[in-house]
Amino acid sequence: MIPNWFLPHYQFPMRAVLIAASLIGIGHSQTSSPQGKIQLDQTLTQAQTVAASAQVCTQASDFCMQPSFDLVDDPIQKAGLTKCIPPKPTFATLPLLAACLDPITFQPLPGAMIQLSVQAEGNTGGHLHGSSPRPIGPPGPPLPNGQPPNPLNPDSGTVGSDNFLHFTYTAPELSGVMDITLTATLPDGTACIPVTARVAVELPGFSAIPSSGPGYVTTTSVGHDSNNIFAIPSVGANLQEVPVAFDFVAQELEQEFLIPTEPIPTLTYTSLALPFGGLFDVSTTGLGTIDHEWHPPHCGHRRGLEADLLINNTAVPPEFRGALYWSIIVSNFTTPVRTERPQFPAANHWHLRAR
Amino acid sequence: MRNTNRLLISLTILISSCLSWRALAQTVTCPTPPNLVKVNATATVTFDPTTNLYTYQYTVASDATSQQEVSGIAVDFAPPVQNVISPQGWTSGTFSGRNTVLWAATAPAPLPAGVADQGQVPPGLFQIKPGNSLGGFSLQSPNPPGPVNSYATGFADLGIADSEDGAEAIMDACPQSVGGFFDLAMVGSTQGPVQFIPVQIDIKPGSSPTAINPNAQGVIPVAILSSTTFDATKVDPTTVRFGPAGAAPNDSGHVEDVNNDGLPDLLFQFPTPATGIVCGDTSETLTGKTLTGTAIRGSQSVVTVDCKK
Numbered sequence: 003m004i005p006n007w008f009l010p011h012y013q014f015p016m017r018a019v020l021i022a023a024s025l026i027g028i029g030h031s032q033t034s035s036p037q038g039k040i041q042l043d044q045t046l047t048q049a050q051t052v053a054a055s056a057q058v059c060t061q062a063s064d065f066c067m068q069p070s071f072d073l074v075d076d077p078i079q080k081a082g083l084t085k086c087i088p089p090k091p092t093f094a095t096l097p098l099l100a101a102c103l104d105p106i107t108f109q110p111l112p113g114a115m116i117q118l119s120v121q122a123e124g125n126t127g128g129h130l131h132g133s134s135p136r137p138i139g140p141p142g143p144p145l146p147n148g149q150p151p152n153p154l155n156p157d158s159g160t161v162g163s164d165n166f167l168h169f170t171y172t173a174p175e176l177s178g179v180m181d182i183t184l185t186a187t188l189p190d191g192t193a194c195i196p197v198t199a200r201v202a203v204e205l206p207g208f209s210a211i212p213s214s215g216p217g218y219v220t221t222t223s224v225g226h227d228s229n230n231i232f233a234i235p236s237v238g239a240n241l242q243e244v245p246v247a248f249d250f251v252a253q254e255l256e257q258e259f260l261i262p263t264e265p266i267p268t269l270t271y272t273s274l275a276l277p278f279g280g281l282f283d284v285s286t287t288g289l290g291t292i293d294h295e296w297h298p299p300h301c302g303h304r305r306g307l308e309a310d311l312l313i314n315n316t317a318v319p320p321e322f323r324g325a326l327y328w329s330i331i332v333s334n335f336t337t338p339v340r341t342e343r344p345q346f347p348a349a350n351h352w353h354l355r356a357r
Numbered sequence: 358m359r360n361t362n363r364l365l366i367s368l369t370i371l372i373s374s375c376l377s378w379r380a381l382a383q384t385v386t387c388p389t390p391p392n393l394v395k396v397n398a399t400a401t402v403t404f405d406p407t408t409n410l411y412t413y414q415y416t417v418a419s420d421a422t423s424q425q426e427v428s429g430i431a432v433d434f435a436p437p438v439q440n441v442i443s444p445q446g447w448t449s450g451t452f453s454g455r456n457t458v459l460w461a462a463t464a465p466a467p468l469p470a471g472v473a474d475q476g477q478v479p480p481g482l483f484q485i486k487p488g489n490s491l492g493g494f495s496l497q498s499p500n501p502p503g504p505v506n507s508y509a510t511g512f513a514d515l516g517i518a519d520s521e522d523g524a525e526a527i528m529d530a531c532p533q534s535v536g537g538f539f540d541l542a543m544v545g546s547t548q549g550p551v552q553f554i555p556v557q558i559d560i561k562p563g564s565s566p567t568a569i570n571p572n573a574q575g576v577i578p579v580a581i582l583s584s585t586t587f588d589a590t591k592v593d594p595t596t597v598r599f600g601p602a603g604a605a606p607n608d609s610g611h612v613e614d615v616n617n618d619g620l621p622d623l624l625f626q627f628p629t630p631a632t633g634i635v636c637g638d639t640s641e642t643l644t645g646k647t648l649t650g651t652a653i654r655g656s657q658s659v660v661t662v663d664c665k666k
Contacts, residue, residue, distance in 0.1 A: 247450060251448045251463055254448055255448070255464055260445075260446060261464070261465065300521060301522050313476045320465065320467075320468055320479050321465050321467075321479070323478045324462070324463040324478055324479065324481055325463045327478045328450070328463055329450075331429075331459070332451070332453060333453050334453050334537070335537075336536050336537050336540075337391065337515065337516075337534075337537075338515055339388075339516040339527050339535060340476045340516065340524070341517075341520065341521055341523070342475050342518070342519060343520065350475075350476050351476075352515070357536070357538075
């Protein structure tokens, strides 16, 4: 005789609950209390929704978006530093819906009053530091209460006729994971179980160049761990082509006695981009501490297109620089720009950018 | 009144400071662009029938009005190319992901006395000065010549900044002087290897085998045959050449269906002595261009006769 508990119809009710739970999305668990929910806003035009959902992030998350770029308004500009000249400010905005769900039907409940807040997760996005409050959204003039501008728009409200609160989140310029937390109350005072959605802010697809290879080594920026040698793969490949071309040309010049016969320098790269792109903050003192958290210098080094090449006299003597310059050019980089800081000659470098 | 004046003065100073700070922060000095040159790259092209390779030899002339010494020359090509040769002090390479050869004056001159090393690139010792020319640039290819782009850059110092963000500001604000090679170079035209349309030719239509007496004084008729994909009547008759010596035809071509396929062909007459055909040749080649400038090329096997002495 087959035990009743083995028959399919005994398993079905539990399975149905679990399947329904998995289909609900963020925040559902088996409970008799209404529960908050955050989901992508599907009411946008198809193109907007596709753009918002197409990106696949590397950082574990519920939602995924790019960082904002090149924002002009940087109110915490440190004295003595040139302000970044952005070609075009780009705000990255994620359209979302918030609701309070019925625990039985899983439908959004009418009249829910919703409060939203956002917090940055520390040590995410490749930023392994955090002695000052980490930006949760784009820079801008502070609110009248002195708080930084709110990246949630709106950050509270009563759900609309569709029983959802439509809101947007605008990403900061730095990559990382942001936690958006929803709390809500129904008109009868019943509290919804809060829910938190993780939003990964990143540029996907970066890969690290090997820390060393034929003709080159990498060194890390002071104040970061060994995580600033990332770039888009084609740029990384071109960076590895430069020393190969350089070695070939330099050897030719030596064989023709056009430059002294001496060891061909090993190139040193640093400061490509962080693992997920976005703002790359570094130390301005060269002393090992990040003294300018969450802000330029490094207006660039965000899209995986750039690198710094150490170029002081001991790194690459003058007689080798013509060969090096042209090796950079044929490897599809633009004309380098020299950065010369008399107070830190060891950090003098050529700034490279992919064409 | 006095307090109001003080307030107004303070506000004026504050606003002026903000404006001047912003102006100062936004000021960027762009480096000299590396394209203040006027250059002509002249190609001499020869064909070796034993290797089936064209040799392209370039002489680069810098006009006297050039404001910089020429330090880089590039030429587009249809691959493949081989045996790229540079004059003394120059090096060659191919751009990554692009069919363009670059010659660069890489051999350095020493830094002038008294000039501090600040990470700059010393000028090349063998750059082409204004009013001068330099030969010795060459490459080989199985592809015939056609019009291609040439590129030239002059020597200019790199941009310099005393801070990281200053260097980035130069890159953002100075696209006319800090950019990719092809964004900045002066563009010209020269001859280089181009892709060609393979065409069928019929030497001495109606005869088989195709027998040629290299010592004859008459003409050799050669037809360019049309096909379903190629219209021979669209060939520019002024560009047609035949034989190792590249003989020009006696005429401007005669339209005739030589092979009775219903398609109009183009028949030329080439003076035999001018073709350069010699005893022992086993095939002969015709080249030319379409009216739109695309190269064409066709070959046919031949036997040479009356060659015993």
